[in-house]
Amino acid sequence: MSQKDNSISLQTAQDWTSEWRSVESTYNKHNECNGFLIPADDLQAVLNEMKNQSRGEKKVRAYLGVDPSTNKEKLIIVATQPENQNDGSIIYRDMIDGYNGLQTGGKLYDFTLPDPPASDPSSPLNN
Numbered sequence: 001m002s003q004k005d006n007s008i009s010l011q012t013a014q015d016w017t018s019e020w021r022s023v024e025s026t027y028n029k030h031n032e033c034n035g036f037l038i039p040a041d042d043l044q045a046v047l048n049e050m051k052n053q054s055r056g057e058k059k060v061r062a063y064l065g066v067d068p069s070t071n072k073e074k075l076i077i078v079a080t081q082p083e084n085q086n087d088g089s090i091i092y093r094d095m096i097d098g099y100n101g102l103q104t105g106g107k108l109y110d111f112t113l114p115d116p117p118a119s120d121p122s123s124p125l126n127n
Contacts, residue, residue: 010124010125014124033114033115034126035115035126036073037113037114037115037118046060046079049079050081056092059080062076063075074114079095080093
């Protein structure tokens with residue numbers, strides 16, 4: 001992993017995505033979901049929720065889900081904010097308005113399309 005920008009090599013990405021499909025996900029034994037197509041404007045909206053944070057690293061959290069009405073995979077993304085713990089560690093709390101007493105205006109974003117059908121069939125990560 002690159003220390004500068006947290007990027008990983010194509011081979012590492014292929015290894016990880018292959019692992020998700022073949023070993024770790026029993027869900028994928030019955031359903032095909034290799035990734036998600038995420039509109040950049042929507043991703044920017046979740047990043048904007050953290051623009052005024054002055055402490056800690058800015059991080060988002062992603063949850064996997066399935067909409068039972070459509071049986072389509074969902075990637076739910078939420079902004080987080082760091083919270084120092086008594087032992088010196090940091091927990092990144094989900095910025096969901098009303099959760100844990102937070103009045104952040106934070107939203108949960110479901111703006112993804114599962115891959116497939118929103119896929120790039122020639123991508124080396126879909127092999």
